[in-house]
Amino acid sequence: MTTSIEQPAGASAGGGVPLLEVRSVQKYFPVTRGIFIKKQVGAVQAVDGVSLTVAAGETLGVVGESGCGKSTLGRLVNRLLEPTDGQVIFEGQDITHVSTGDLRPLRRDIQMIFQDPFSSLNPRHNVGTIIGTALKLQKISPPGGDKKRVQELLELVGLNPEHYNRYPHQFSGGQRQRIGIARAVALQPKLIVADEPVSALDVSIQAQVINLLEDLQREFNLAYLFIAHDLSVVRHISDRVAVMYLGKVMEMAGRDALYERAMHPYTHALMSAVPVPDPAKEKARARILLQGDLPSPLNPPPACRFHTRCWKAQEVCKTQEPPLLQIAPGHQVACHFPEERGVTA
Amino acid sequence: MSSVLEDGVSAPSAAPRSYLEVRDLQVHFPTDDGLVKSVDGLSFTLEKGQTLGIVGESGSGKSVTAQAVLGLHKGTRAHLGGEIWLDGQELVHAGAEDVRKLRGSKMAMIFQDPLSALHPYFKVGAQIAEGYRQHHPDVSKSEARDRTIEMLRRVGIPNPDKRYSDYGHQFSGGMRQRAMIAMALVNDPSLLIADEPTTALDVTVQAQIIDLMKDLQSEFGSAIIIITHDLGVVAEIADDVLVMYGGRCAEYGTADDVFYRPQHPYAWGLLGSVTRLDRVREERLRPIPGTPPSLISVPSGCAFNPRCTYAPLNGDRCQTERPELVTVVPGHAVACHLSDAQRTDIFRDEIAPTL
Numbered sequence: 123m124t125t126s127i128e129q130p131a132g133a134s135a136g137g138g139v140p141l142l143e144v145r146s147v148q149k150y151f152p153v154t155r156g157i158f159i160k161k162q163v164g165a166v167q168a169v170d171g172v173s174l175t176v177a178a179g180e181t182l183g184v185v186g187e188s189g190c191g192k193s194t195l196g197r198l199v200n201r202l203l204e205p206t207d208g209q210v211i212f213e214g215q216d217i218t219h220v221s222t223g224d225l226r227p228l229r230r231d232i233q234m235i236f237q238d239p240f241s242s243l244n245p246r247h248n249v250g251t252i253i254g255t256a257l258k259l260q261k262i263s264p265p266g267g268d269k270k271r272v273q274e275l276l277e278l279v280g281l282n283p284e285h286y287n288r289y290p291h292q293f294s295g296g297q298r299q300r301i302g303i304a305r306a307v308a309l310q311p312k313l314i315v316a317d318e319p320v321s322a323l324d325v326s327i328q329a330q331v332i333n334l335l336e337d338l339q340r341e342f343n344l345a346y347l348f349i350a351h352d353l354s355v356v357r358h359i360s361d362r363v364a365v366m367y368l369g370k371v372m373e374m375a376g377r378d379a380l381y382e383r384a385m386h387p388y389t390h391a392l393m394s395a396v397p398v399p400d401p402a403k404e405k406a407r408a409r410i411l412l413q414g415d416l417p418s419p420l421n422p423p424p425a426c427r428f429h430t431r432c433w434k435a436q437e438v439c440k441t442q443e444p445p446l447l448q449i450a451p452g453h454q455v456a457c458h459f460p461e462e463r464g465v466t467a
Numbered sequence: 468m469s470s471v472l473e474d475g476v477s478a479p480s481a482a483p484r485s486y487l488e489v490r491d492l493q494v495h496f497p498t499d500d501g502l503v504k505s506v507d508g509l510s511f512t513l514e515k516g517q518t519l520g521i522v523g524e525s526g527s528g529k530s531v532t533a534q535a536v537l538g539l540h541k542g543t544r545a546h547l548g549g550e551i552w553l554d555g556q557e558l559v560h561a562g563a564e565d566v567r568k569l570r571g572s573k574m575a576m577i578f579q580d581p582l583s584a585l586h587p588y589f590k591v592g593a594q595i596a597e598g599y600r601q602h603h604p605d606v607s608k609s610e611a612r613d614r615t616i617e618m619l620r621r622v623g624i625p626n627p628d629k630r631y632s633d634y635g636h637q638f639s640g641g642m643r644q645r646a647m648i649a650m651a652l653v654n655d656p657s658l659l660i661a662d663e664p665t666t667a668l669d670v671t672v673q674a675q676i677i678d679l680m681k682d683l684q685s686e687f688g689s690a691i692i693i694i695t696h697d698l699g700v701v702a703e704i705a706d707d708v709l710v711m712y713g714g715r716c717a718e719y720g721t722a723d724d725v726f727y728r729p730q731h732p733y734a735w736g737l738l739g740s741v742t743r744l745d746r747v748r749e750e751r752l753r754p755i756p757g758t759p760p761s762l763i764s765v766p767s768g769c770a771f772n773p774r775c776t777y778a779p780l781n782g783d784r785c786q787t788e789r790p791e792l793v794t795v796v797p798g799h800a801v802a803c804h805l806s807d808a809q810r811t812d813i814f815r816d817e818i819a820p821t822l
Contacts, residue, residue, distance in 0.1 A: 324525055397703040412674075
C-alpha cells in the first residue's frame, strides 16, 4: 500500500504549500485552415479550467475516456506543453511560462513515464545511455561514476545490471517499461507524471510494474500524477482520484469516497461500464449504458459538457455550467443534480 | 454445455458431436530462427448459442487459433495439424476455396482494430454490401444496399441510410466497431469470432458493444468465440473459458469453474494479478514472476514451469514431462502435474484468501 494516504485533499505533509498546484489551467490547440494564409477557425479545448493539487508522496489518479484531456493535463504539468491560460505552481514557484532554458532544473524534480515502452526509448541508444543521459545533462556526477549509478538503478527496477550495454529491442515490453521507470527515477524527482504506464502490458506484467511503482514511491516519497483509463488500476494505486470529461474535472475525491460514494452521474456510468472478473457479480450488476459517443472537444456542448449523454439532464444543465463544488470534505463534484445514494462498483 | 474433452485426440475420424469441434490443433510457422509453435495441440468444443472466452497473454496463441478456424493460414507457409469440425465439415484439410465459401457466410470475424480492418478507400456500406453479394450471387445491388442499411440500423448506427455512404475515417471508434459487427453479421453466420473486439475502445463504448453482442447472440443464436486478455469481459460474456499458455490449453471449464474454482497455477496467477474495481485490495498484487515464454523455445515439460511457484513440489517432473489436459470434474479440465488434492489444498489455503 502507498504511504501517507489519509491526508485531506490538497494538504501537504507539513500543512504548507502542496508539491504541485494547478490553477484553472487551460490548453486550447488552434485549428487552422488555408495553406499560405493560415486562419484560425477554431480550437480544440483539450483542457479547460482544471484545478488540482498533489501533495508530496501522494498519488493522484486521473481517469477519463480518450479525448478527455488527461494526457494533455500531464504534459501541462511537466511543461512539455505551455498552458493557454491558468497557472502551474510547483513547490510555490510559478512554472507556467518558464522558458525552455530555465526548465532544466525543474526536470530534476518532475519526470515522466510514458505509455508506449516501444516508442519512448531510442532504439539506437543502449540502456546505459538512455538512463545515463539524464545524469549528464543535469551535470550530476554520482559517486563511483555514471555507470555504477545506472547499474544501481537497473537493479532497483528489477533488471540485471549486466544488461547495461543492451539495446531496447533486446528487452520485452515489461522490461522496457522498467527501463523507462529507471530513467524517470534516475534524478530522484519529487513528482512523476505517469501517462498510462501499464496499459500496454499484459496482465501479469502489469501487476509487476504496479508493485514496482508502489515500492519506489515508498522508498523515495515520490508523488505520482497517475493518468489512466483503467478504473481498476487507478483504484488500486491512487490516494485521490479526479474524473475528467471533455477537458473538465467532473468529480474529485479520495479514492474510497469516489469508488464507494460517487456523486457525479458520469462517474457512475463509467464505473458501471467496467466489467469485473467475477461472473456471478457481473450478471447481477446493473449497467448504465450511455447513449452515443463522446462529443468532439472542438465543439463541446455548452454549459454542463455531459448533458448530451446524461439521463438526469434538465433545462438548467443546458444553460448553466455547474461549478466544481465541495460537497463533502475532500469531495468535489461539478453537477447540478449529484447522486445521493452511494454506489458500490 | 460443451463436454467433449477426452485428453487431446479422440479417435481422429470420429464424427463430431458439437457444432464447432477443434481437435489437437497445431499451427507451426517455420522461420529463420526456428519453428514457432504458436498453437501446439489445442482441443475445444462450442455449441450454438454459447460463448467461449479464450484468455491468455500476448503470444499465447489466441489469435492464431482464431485464424486457423477461419482458414486464414491456407496458402501461407504455416504447418497445420489436427482437425477443425464446423457443423459436420472438416476445415483443416478442406480446400482453400471451400473454406472461403464458408468464411463470411457461416463463420465471420470481428477484428480488434476497426480502422485498419475497414478499407479506407471504399465506402463502409459498399464494403458490407460486397460481402453480402459475394455469398448471395442472385441478389441485386439495391437489395444488398437495403440489407446493409438494415444491418447498420440493427447494430445501432443512427441514420444508417446516410452513413452507408461514409468512409471508415468518418466514423468514431465505437461506430466503426459497430460497422464491423454489421459486416460480420450480414450473412447470418452461425459462428462469430471476435478477436479483442473492445480492446481499442473506451469503457463506456465497450459496454455498449458487449451489450450489442449479447443481444445479437440471443436473437440469432450464433456461437461466439471471444478472444481477450480482459478477465472482466470474459466474466461478463463467456459461458466457457479456455486459458491458453504457450500455445496450449492450461485450463478449460465453465466460467464459474475457472473464476471460482481455478485449478491451474497460471490461472491463479492471472486472477491474483488483476486490479479490481469492486474492492480495495489491502495487500500488494501477486504478479506472476518472469515473462511469457518465447514460442521458438518453449520450456520443456510444462511451459509454465519456470514461472510456477509450485513446480518444485513435483520434483523435476514439470521440467521433463508435458502435462496432458485431464478432466477434474466433467466439463472442467486442467493441464498440471499437481495432484487434485494438492491443487485443492493450495487453492484453499494460499490462493483463495488473497483473491
